[in-house]
Amino acid sequence: xxxxxxxxxxxxxxxxxxxxxxxxxxxxxxxxxxxxxxxxxxxxxxxxxxxxxxxxxxxxxxxxxxxxxxxxxxxxxxxxxxxxxxxxxxxxxxxxxxxxxxxxxxxxxxxxxxxxxxxxxxxxxxxxxxxxxxxxxxxxxxxxxxxxxxxxxxxxxxxxxxxxxxxxxxxxxxxxxxxxxxxxxxxxxxxxxxxxxxxxxxxxxxxxxxxxxxxxxxxxxxxxxxxxxxxxxxxxxxxxxxxxxxxxxxxxxxxxxxxxxxxxxxxxxxxxxxxxxxxxxxxxxxxxxxxxxxxxxxxxxxxxxxxxxxxxxxxxxxxxxxxxxxxxxxxxxxxxxxxxxxxxxxxxxxxxxxxxxxxxxxxxxxxxxxxxxxxxxxxxxxxxxxxxxxxxxxxxxxxxxxxxxxxxxxxxxxxxxxxxxxxxx
Numbered sequence: 001x002x003x004x005x006x007x008x009x010x011x012x013x014x015x016x017x018x019x020x021x022x023x024x025x026x027x028x029x030x031x032x033x034x035x036x037x038x039x040x041x042x043x044x045x046x047x048x049x050x051x052x053x054x055x056x057x058x059x060x061x062x063x064x065x066x067x068x069x070x071x072x073x074x075x076x077x078x079x080x081x082x083x084x085x086x087x088x089x090x091x092x093x094x095x096x097x098x099x100x101x102x103x104x105x106x107x108x109x110x111x112x113x114x115x116x117x118x119x120x121x122x123x124x125x126x127x128x129x130x131x132x133x134x135x136x137x138x139x140x141x142x143x144x145x146x147x148x149x150x151x152x153x154x155x156x157x158x159x160x161x162x163x164x165x166x167x168x169x170x171x172x173x174x175x176x177x178x179x180x181x182x183x184x185x186x187x188x189x190x191x192x193x194x195x196x197x198x199x200x201x202x203x204x205x206x207x208x209x210x211x212x213x214x215x216x217x218x219x220x221x222x223x224x225x226x227x228x229x230x231x232x233x234x235x236x237x238x239x240x241x242x243x244x245x246x247x248x249x250x251x252x253x254x255x256x257x258x259x260x261x262x263x264x265x266x267x268x269x270x271x272x273x274x275x276x277x278x279x280x281x282x283x284x285x286x287x288x289x290x291x292x293x294x295x296x297x298x299x300x301x302x303x304x305x306x307x308x309x310x311x312x313x314x315x316x317x318x319x320x321x322x323x324x325x326x327x328x329x330x331x332x333x334x335x336x337x338x339x340x341x342x343x344x345x346x347x348x349x350x351x352x353x354x355x356x357x358x359x360x361x362x363x364x365x366x367x368x369x370x371x372x373x374x375x376x377x378x379x380x381x382x383x384x385x386x387x388x389x390x391x392x393x394x395x396x397x398x399x400x401x402x403x404x405x406x407x408x409x410x411x412x413x414x415x416x417x418x419x420x421x422x423x424x425x
Contacts, residue, residue, distance in 0.1 A: 009342045009349065010335050015041065017179065017357045018066045021364070024178030025068040025171055026055075032167040035071035035158040037151075042066060054141070054152060064331055064409055070171075072159025078146050080117050087111045088125065094139040095125060098153075100146040110134065119144075120156045161391070165383045172375050179361030180304075186354035187300040193347045195288030196295055201236050204284045206257065208348075211340050213281020215255075218266035222344065224257035226284060238284040245270050249278040307355055311362050331409070369401020 018041055029036050035054055042060035049058045078100060080086060087109040089097040098119075099106050112127030112134065119125075123138040140158070143150045156162050160171075204226040209215050226234050229244045230253055245253065249272045256265045270278030291299065316322075334356070341352045365373040374397070382388045 006339050006342050010338045013338050013342075013349070013353050013356065014063055014335075017182065017353065017360055018042075020178045020182045020357070021175040021360060022066045022068050024174035024176075028167075028174040029068060029070050029160070029171040032163050032171055033158060034160050034163060034171065035152065035154045036068055037071055038067070038069040040067050040069070070160040071154035072161045078144070080114055080119075082114050082116065084114050085111065086114060086127070088127070088136060090136060091139075094137045094142075096139050096142050098125075098138075098142060098144045100144065110136075119153045120159075123155060161388070165379050169376060169379050172372050172379070173365075175372055176361035176364045179357045179364075183354045183358035183361065184300055184304055186350050186357065187303045188296055190347065190351040190354060191291050191296045191299045191303075193350065196291045196299055197286040198289050201286045203287060204234055204236055204238055204241070205287060206282055207285025208283040208344070210281035211343075213279065214268050214271055215280040215282045218255065218268045219264055220255065220257060220266060220268075220282065221259065224259050224264070227258050227263060228254075228256040230254050236286070241284065245280050246277045249276065251278075253280075255280075303351075303354070304358065307358055308362065311359055315366070368405070370398045370405055371401070374398065374401065 022039060022041065026036055026039050037054075038056045038058060040058045040060055042063050043065065044060050044062040047059045047061055049056060051057070080098070080100070084100075085103065087099040087103045087106045088095045089099075089106075089109050097109075099109065103109075103111055110127060110129060112129035115126040115128050115133060117125040119138060119142075123140060124135060125138055126133055126135045138153070140153070140155050142153050144153055145151075160168060163171075206220055206222050206224045206226060209220060209222060226241060228234060229241055230248075232240065232244060234241050248270050250269060252267050252269045254265060255268050256263055258264070268280055270280050273279050338349075338352065338356075342349050364371050365376070367373045367377050378389050378394050388394075
């Protein structure tokens with residue numbers, strides 16, 4: 001049962017941070033009057049699909065993000081040519097359905113050859129029915145049916161490209177902004193649950209125990225009071241503890257903690273890291289107290305700022321090739337780390353989800369093709385030039401960028417799987 005709960009929490013973490021991002025796009029697109037065809041979580045084949053109103057909500061197989069498909073962003077409808085035979089269903093004087101195939105199977109319809117048709121501006125169709133020209137108005141929410149698939153038409157004023165630069169930019173940037181809002185709310189909740197450090201602490205506590213490291217195999221738990229290392233009392237001096245551990249590579253240490261008023265002693269042998277420094281896989285924390293509301297805003301803001309700096313430092317190291325491809329992690333690694341943190345409790349998981357949401361928001365604002373940042377860049381160019389970039393060229397740039405991101409995703413996922421096979425953390 002515990003494993004099922006952890007898996008459920010990992011799935012919910014992914015679902016929440018992606019859904020809130022896509023909801024930002026969805027909400028502000030709808031406010032601008034844009035027809036949103038699909039709200040999807042994940043990519044690839046559909047696992048679940050339901051239509052509500054004008055939008056189809058789907059859950060897809062590959063958990064690597066999501067998307068909101070807006071009318072006018074990509075070619076959507078089969079083009080109807082003059083001379084083509086179609087069938088239309090008319091209700092209250094307006095065409096509500098346009099059939100492009102299986103015309104003989106359609107009932108209560110008008111069949112004829114298309115003389116003229118306009119489904120974007122004037123919303124009219126003229127049909128030649130046995131030599132008689134009949135004209136019909138088209139309902140702005142009419143459906144076009146071909147090969148068993150129904151697609152709602154998108155008049156020009158419902159398409160993404162017809163909106164102002166400001167409206168389109170808001171619909172795009174709203175996704176990352178919602179991730180930032182979620183991150184702040186979760187950091188706020190974390191501070192309320194975890195508290196803030198006491199002003200005059202008299203002890204150090206075990207703040208974290210890293211799974212797979214030496215300390216995880218000893219009788220040490222988060223919240224234990226760190227009393228002594230090799231008989232040397234630690235007090236509140238975390239540097240003293242770190243120094244003793246660093247110098248004791250492959251040498252057993254006597255580590256003493258206090259839990260519920262009782263001293264507990266364990267023999268632990270630090271193992272070297274990449275620089276040959278001894279590590280036990282623990283972190284120290286100061287005792288905390290409940291946070292006041294004003295303090296919570298302050299600490300949540302500081303957490304946002306500090307994590308943002310760390311994320312950009314990571315991007316800098318990646319660009320300057322200070323990080324190898326083998327060091328990168330993808331969805332599998334993220335899920336693995338999330339499951340480890342979930343085992344530490346809801347409080348730590350809240351902080352981790354805040355970090356993931358912040359990272360997703362920042363990552364999507366990078367000027368990388370296929371990401372929101374790149375689309376904002378094209379809108380900025382349009383605002384400066386006074387005319388949009390050729391849609392075909394922009395689509396090609398985004399397509400190439402998406403393909404490159406997918407290749408990178410496959411590479412890091414391959415690394416993640418190799419780590420699991422080798423039993424690495």
